[in-house]
Amino acid sequence: MSKFLQFGLALLFIPMMLFSCKKPIPKDLNQENLIPKPVSLTATGSSFEWTKNTQINIQTGKEEVREIAAYLADFIAPSTGFKTEIKELKKPLGSRGISLIINENQKDLGEEGYNLIIESKKITLEAFKPEGIFRGVQTIRQLLPAKIESDSLQKGPWLIASGTIMDYPQYGYRGAMLDVVRHFFGIEDVKQYIDYLAAYKMNVLHLHLSDDQGWRIEIKSWPKLTEIGGKTQVGGGKGGYYTQEEYQEIVQYAKERYITIIPEIDMPGHTNAALASYAELNADNKACELYTGTRVGFSTLATDKEITYQFVDDVIRELAAITPGEYIHIGGDESHVTKKKDYIKFVNRVQKIVQSHGKKMMGWADVAAASLDESSVAQFWQTKPENAVKAVKQNVKVIMSPASLAYMDMQYDSLCPLGLHWAGFVPVDKAYNWTLESIVEGIAKKDILGIEAPLWTETVETMDDIEFLVFPRLPGYAELGWSPVENHSWDEYKFRLGMQQERFEFMNINYYKSELIPWQVLKNKELK
Numbered sequence: 164m165s166k167f168l169q170f171g172l173a174l175l176f177i178p179m180m181l182f183s184c185k186k187p188i189p190k191d192l193n194q195e196n197l198i199p200k201p202v203s204l205t206a207t208g209s210s211f212e213w214t215k216n217t218q219i220n221i222q223t224g225k226e227e228v229r230e231i232a233a234y235l236a237d238f239i240a241p242s243t244g245f246k247t248e249i250k251e252l253k254k255p256l257g258s259r260g261i262s263l264i265i266n267e268n269q270k271d272l273g274e275e276g277y278n279l280i281i282e283s284k285k286i287t288l289e290a291f292k293p294e295g296i297f298r299g300v301q302t303i304r305q306l307l308p309a310k311i312e313s314d315s316l317q318k319g320p321w322l323i324a325s326g327t328i329m330d331y332p333q334y335g336y337r338g339a340m341l342d343v344v345r346h347f348f349g350i351e352d353v354k355q356y357i358d359y360l361a362a363y364k365m366n367v368l369h370l371h372l373s374d375d376q377g378w379r380i381e382i383k384s385w386p387k388l389t390e391i392g393g394k395t396q397v398g399g400g401k402g403g404y405y406t407q408e409e410y411q412e413i414v415q416y417a418k419e420r421y422i423t424i425i426p427e428i429d430m431p432g433h434t435n436a437a438l439a440s441y442a443e444l445n446a447d448n449k450a451c452e453l454y455t456g457t458r459v460g461f462s463t464l465a466t467d468k469e470i471t472y473q474f475v476d477d478v479i480r481e482l483a484a485i486t487p488g489e490y491i492h493i494g495g496d497e498s499h500v501t502k503k504k505d506y507i508k509f510v511n512r513v514q515k516i517v518q519s520h521g522k523k524m525m526g527w528a529d530v531a532a533a534s535l536d537e538s539s540v541a542q543f544w545q546t547k548p549e550n551a552v553k554a555v556k557q558n559v560k561v562i563m564s565p566a567s568l569a570y571m572d573m574q575y576d577s578l579c580p581l582g583l584h585w586a587g588f589v590p591v592d593k594a595y596n597w598t599l600e601s602i603v604e605g606i607a608k609k610d611i612l613g614i615e616a617p618l619w620t621e622t623v624e625t626m627d628d629i630e631f632l633v634f635p636r637l638p639g640y641a642e643l644g645w646s647p648v649e650n651h652s653w654d655e656y657k658f659r660l661g662m663q664q665e666r667f668e669f670m671n672i673n674y675y676k677s678e679l680i681p682w683q684v685l686k687n688k689e690l691k
């Protein structure tokens with residue numbers, strides 16, 4: 164090699180060496196404000212910088228992981244301006260950049276657990292299942308500066324504090340419900356809601372699809388359900404419904420975020436919209452009027468007519484065919500005008516119908532009056548817990564949704580412009596300050612599948628309204644379901660929640676600025 168060339172090469176290498184020797188900026192992982200709080204975390208005092216050259220490495224042939232890598236790359240693109248390359252490697256372990264690795268020996272991490280190792284030159288995120296990788300990606304997201312959430316170009320540096328995190332959920336069911344009946348919400352709004360759940364590692368969206376005021380899912384064998392029953396909503400607005408294709412689009416969007424959709428068809432009560440659509444479902448064979456008020460407990464399917472069971476079978480069959488999740492929710496709440504013996508007969512029969520279509524039945528805990536199969540699930544919601552206890556006595560697992568703590572449609576306080584208060588006010592501290600396993604005497608951790616926070620929409624008309632009631636309570640429910648009880652403390656949590664404010668702002672969330680929370684980040688800046 165000529166002297167000249169050697170000299171040229173040296174000139175080229177010196178800045179490269181300088182660049183790679185650049186000292187990482189110190190950063191303390193202990194100071195990060197993750198929600199839900201991870202199981203364990205150790206800080207190492209340094210940081211990883213995500214730059215335009217950072218690549219995401221995946222193992223060859225792991226298509227599902229490639230999709231998660233693409234999700235992460237797409238997520239950081241608008242705010243960073245980076246076009247992150249995704250590289251398939253035979254052995255990504257040890258490579259620079261961010262490696263997403265499925266490790267078949269890490270069975271202990273379970274379906275959703277992950278290990279995150281952040282060093283100055285590389286990040287390794289490993290899990291037993293792709294789902295765990297997805298949950299870990301949400302941790303990486305929260306470790307990046309809040310402005311990563313922006314949809315417009317922001318200035319870096321994009322530092323992630325170094326250290327290790329080992330994390331997995333306490334409960335396999337962590338969900339929220341959205342009532343798309345009392346007021347209808349289109350698929351874009353539902354997708355937005357799904358994204359909020361995903362950000363806090365939740366994994367279930369329960370969609371309340373039928374009630375007195377509307378029928379929101381196309382059933383091809385009973386077309387008038389949506390033609391007539393889908394036409395209105397609370398207050399007399401125009402309502403709406405999802406075609407089966409649109410519903411499947413929601414299911415797919417949720418699936419890509421490792422969220423299961425549980426569809427609910429509420430029966431035998433809460434059925435006025437169906438009863439207005441088809442005369443034959445009424446005991447007197449007369450179709451009733453559409454209803455746009457907010458009363459409950461006045462309607463019932465005719466439980467002794469065969470046509471009713473034909474109807475239920477058709478609806479569940481069509482719904483099961485487009486629902487990959489294992490559960491179909493049959494409601495069963497507040498059937499005040501159904502005779503008790505008829506209610507029991509009805510639920511017993513519907514349970515069989517659900518099973519005949521390959522699904523498990525879920526119902527509000529009222530269904531425990533019937534003879535439940537052990538595969539069925541009861542959702543506790545009332546202020547009185549008898550029904551949930553009755554379910555557990557039948558060896559049925561329970562979802563915790565106590566209205567006085569977990570209903571996101573309860574007002575924060577008496578001045579709250581949205582929401583109801585039949586179960587009391589639910590301020591942000593009260594929403595967080597309870598544990599799933601000590602809320603009902605006689606129901607222990609082994610009986611509980613997890614938590615669900617419902618949002619009924621009698622008073623909720625827009626996405627802004629949804630956000631106002633959901634934030635900032637939702638992150639707390641996510642933590643109750645995910646983090647070990649020893650890691651829950653309102654006095655510590657409220658600071659972490661306060662630190663989410665900047666994120667909420669960049670996400671354009673219309674959150675409620677509760678005075679119980681030390682909103683730290685923007686306390687000196689003007690708030691929206």
Ligand code: TNX
Nearest residue numbers: 459496497527544572583619
């Ligand atoms: C009770 S919770 C209901 C709903 C209402 C809600 C309002 C439950 C199973 N039934 O029909 O929308 O209260 O908070």
